[in-house]
Amino acid sequence: QEQMVQSGSEVKKPGASVKVSCKLSTYAFSSNDVHWVRQAPGQGLEWVAMINPSDGSTVYAQRFQGRVTLTSDTSTSTVYMALSSLTSEDTALFYCARDTRGDLDLWGQGTLITVSS
Amino acid sequence: AIQMTQSPSSLSASIGDTVSITCRASQDIRNDLGWYQQKPGKAPKLLIYAASALQSGVPSRFSGSMSGTDFTLTITGLQPEDFASYYCLQTYNYPWTFGRGTTVDIK
Numbered sequence: 001q002e003q004m005v006q007s008g009s010e011v012k013k014p015g016a017s018v019k020v021s022c023k024l025s026t027y028a029f030s031s032n033d034v035h036w037v038r039q040a041p042g043q044g045l046e047w048v049a050m051i052n053p054s055d056g057s058t059v060y061a062q063r064f065q066g067r068v069t070l071t072s073d074t075s076t077s078t079v080y081m082a083l084s085s086l087t088s089e090d091t092a093l094f095y096c097a098r099d100t101r102g103d104l105d106l107w108g109q110g111t112l113i114t115v116s117s
Numbered sequence: 118a119i120q121m122t123q124s125p126s127s128l129s130a131s132i133g134d135t136v137s138i139t140c141r142a143s144q145d146i147r148n149d150l151g152w153y154q155q156k157p158g159k160a161p162k163l164l165i166y167a168a169s170a171l172q173s174g175v176p177s178r179f180s181g182s183m184s185g186t187d188f189t190l191t192i193t194g195l196q197p198e199d200f201a202s203y204y205c206l207q208t209y210n211y212p213w214t215f216g217r218g219t220t221v222d223i224k
Contacts, residue, residue: 035213037161044204044215044217044218045153045155045161045204045215045218047206047212047213047215050211050213062118062212095160097160097161101166101167102149103151103166103167103172103208104151104161104163104206105163105166105172107160107161107162108160109160110160
């Protein structure tokens with residue numbers, strides 16, 4: 001069964017960095033872009049960034065530019081999202097999702113990042 | 118960035134009702150729009166892609182349509198499991214943008 005499994009919850013202090021993983025259990029790992037979507041507590045969905053795992057090309061939302069970095073490891077079918085200079089406003093659930101023909105058809109379970117002093 | 122104006126923000130309905138949710142794009146996005154359902158504590162789920170195509174495994178009571186830059190998700194014959202939040206997402210260009218969401222709850 002195809003699935004995307006994300007790493008567990010993180011608690012970080014303001015100013016710190018965090019790195020979240022998303023492992024894809026599909027043989028076609030390099031065939032699909034992977035996106036990250038953010039959801040603050042009680043709020044809606046917000047697109048964060050995209051990576052093409054095969055060539056490493058990325059696109060970032062303007063508001064996260066400079067603080068978010070996506071990378072991929074084809075040997076382990078894993079995509080990573082690193083977020084730096086954390087503030088309390090970064091407290092949110094982050095989802096990875098597979099892009100099939102321009103739609104997000106397979107989602108990870110979400111990783112909660114909590115930023116608190 | 119393309120703005121997606123979604124309405125209503127919430128609605129109350131009864132089992133068996135037909136409900137519609139609309140997203141208006143701030144510019145032409147062709148049919149590059151998907152609809153997603155999210156239940157509390159769960160990841161979103163793709164319902165409709167390319168504005169009107171039903172994702173595999175999604176019940177046929179869900180349908181999507183478009184007229185110009187207006188997109189509509191219709192649920193015909195609301196079922197108990199349909200009470201959730203719904204979001205549109207434009208994938209015409211980056212940055213992809215979601216609508217603000219619509220919560221469908223029980224009247």
